[in-house]
Amino acid sequence: MKIALVGYGKMGKIIDGIATSRGHEIVSRLNETPTSEILNDPDVVIEFSNPEVAFQNIKTCLEQSIPVICGTTGWLTQKPEVERIAAANNTSFLYGSNFSLGVNLFFALNEKLADLMKNLGEYNVQLEEIHHTHKKDAPSGTAISLAEGIIKNNPNFSAWKLEETAEDQLGIFAIREDEVPGTHSVFYRSDVDEIEIKHTAFSRDGFALGAVIAAEWIQGKTGNFTMNDVLFG
Known part of the structure; x- marks a missing residue:
């Protein structure tokens, strides 16, 4: 081409x-x-x-x-x-x-997990993304895609927001550190345990x-x- x-x-x-x-x-x-x-x-x-x-x-x-x-x-x-x-x-x-091919597989995994967890109200959902300090938008587009995947599969959420999850607003923590290509995590936390899925990019x-x-x-x-x-x- x-x-x-x-x-x-x-x-x-x-x-x-x-x-x-x-x-x-x-x-x-x-x-x-x-x-x-x-x-x-x-x-x-x-x-x-x-x-x-x-x-x-x-x-x-x-x-x-x-x-x-x-x-x-x-x-x-x-x-x-x-x-x-x-x-x-x-x-x-x-x-x-x-x-990233890995991230797009992560998107599919995220939606499957959201569907499995949608009726387990004892688990609180939270997203976190970490990127290099030069990234201009926050949260990242990848984090928004992850949030949208959860919202699509979990009727308890209607929108996403920066910072902590609150009621029907799914929270995304956006962290900026030197020379981090991109790390995205989805947490399901209860009083007794935590489930985490995570994708870490090693380079661009x-x-x-x-x-x-x-x-x-x-x-x-x-x-x-x-x-x-x-x-x-």
Whole structure:
């Protein structure tokens, strides 16, 4: 494939190396809003930028009927509009709060556990995420996806909130530490015991590999997708 990288920070550089090692060509590496001239006619765009510019970056590419893989979090109030633009331009869009293959298996495990625990009121549920201090959004997109998975499977919760779980509001603790790629934990605590499931990333390479696999998978498809489609679709 010919790949354009929109957002060429730490993640963009890792994606560059992994995509190249898998035989793909990087036709542009951008830290500015993409235009048709500087995108250089890619087969797909992989977008890892900042919440402030993600929507415009994605919109510009989709309006040129270029498929977009997006891993930028913190802009999702505009996601329905992006999905409409993708459909209107007969192209494809795939958003992932986390492209790690392990994390997406963790999402599935989280939903299964939430379903098993939904009638056990003696257990209090709490989420925790730890990331590097450079991460701009809190809680992380991955933590929000985990919370949404619990809410979908447990009728006792209607929404998530930062800090402690309270009544029907599922709590997420967001912690920032130096050079932590990402750790996510879900706790079920009672007076007598605790159940914990946890995913720890050792580097950003897993996120980058998943994004490239998603770009390979989306070729020839139209519509709006998630990593669930890539792994289990």
